[in-house]
Amino acid sequence: MNFLEEVILKEGQALSDQVLKVDSFLNHQIDPQVMQKVGQEFARLYRSEGITKVLTIESSGIAPSVMAGLELGVPVVFARKRKSLTQNGDLLTAKVYSFTKEEENEISVSKKWLKAGEKVLVIDDFLAHGEAALGLANLVEEAGAEVAGFGIVIEKSFQSGREKLLKKGYRVESLARVASLSNGSITFTRNGQE
Numbered sequence: 234m235n236f237l238e239e240v241i242l243k244e245g246q247a248l249s250d251q252v253l254k255v256d257s258f259l260n261h262q263i264d265p266q267v268m269q270k271v272g273q274e275f276a277r278l279y280r281s282e283g284i285t286k287v288l289t290i291e292s293s294g295i296a297p298s299v300m301a302g303l304e305l306g307v308p309v310v311f312a313r314k315r316k317s318l319t320q321n322g323d324l325l326t327a328k329v330y331s332f333t334k335e336e337e338n339e340i341s342v343s344k345k346w347l348k349a350g351e352k353v354l355v356i357d358d359f360l361a362h363g364e365a366a367l368g369l370a371n372l373v374e375e376a377g378a379e380v381a382g383f384g385i386v387i388e389k390s391f392q393s394g395r396e397k398l399l400k401k402g403y404r405v406e407s408l409a410r411v412a413s414l415s416n417g418s419i420t421f422t423r424n425g426q427e
């Protein structure tokens with residue numbers, strides 16, 4: 234079991250067979266030491282890829298992304314879920330459907346912070362149905378930049394996100410892969426097996 238799986242087993246709560254609550258270290262309170270290790274692991278996995286930027290989505294993707302950006306020595310930009318008052322002019326936008334909220338949102342990032350030619354590591358806290366990840370990839374491609382791959386803190390392997398991203402040819406690195414949340418117990422995939 235890796236360090237993150239241990240933290241998830243100790244701190245995580247299966248709210249249902251679909252939803253994992255991890256608000257003691259990732260989604261509400263943040264554990265900087267766990268985030269630092271997460272950032273180091275993403276950096277180790279992508280160090281040879283010539284990453285020039287980390288892209289994530291507010292708000293829970295920011296902490297692991299900042300740690301990865303620090304390790305890789307590159308800036309971090311986060312897509313917004315709502316337009317900010319100071320965000321004007323040229324925006325890259327993508328539609329993202331949320332299965333948990335049952336609504337579609339438009340995410341955006343300023344063209345100033347995502348440019349053609351960049352090599353982008355896309356990081357998010359969870360991978361479920363892959364909608365957020367694909368929306369972020371759309372922003373990168375709209376900018377004329379390249380997706381080097383995805384860094385996911387917690388993947389729910391029983392949902393379709395990973396498959397969708399692999400089918401599009403993307404590299405997906407998930408630090409913890411949850412096989413099941415059934416009956417209130419959290420289990421992980423073993424050595425890449427489903």
Ligand code: 5GP
Pocket residue numbers: 251252253254255260293330331332333357358359360361362363364365366389394
């Ligand atoms: P997707 O777009 O892959 O369906 O869902 C990814 C987004 O939904 C993540 O950015 C995360 O915010 C949220 N999410 C999906 N499943 C879970 C879950 O089981 N627990 C938590 N805390 N967030 C989730």
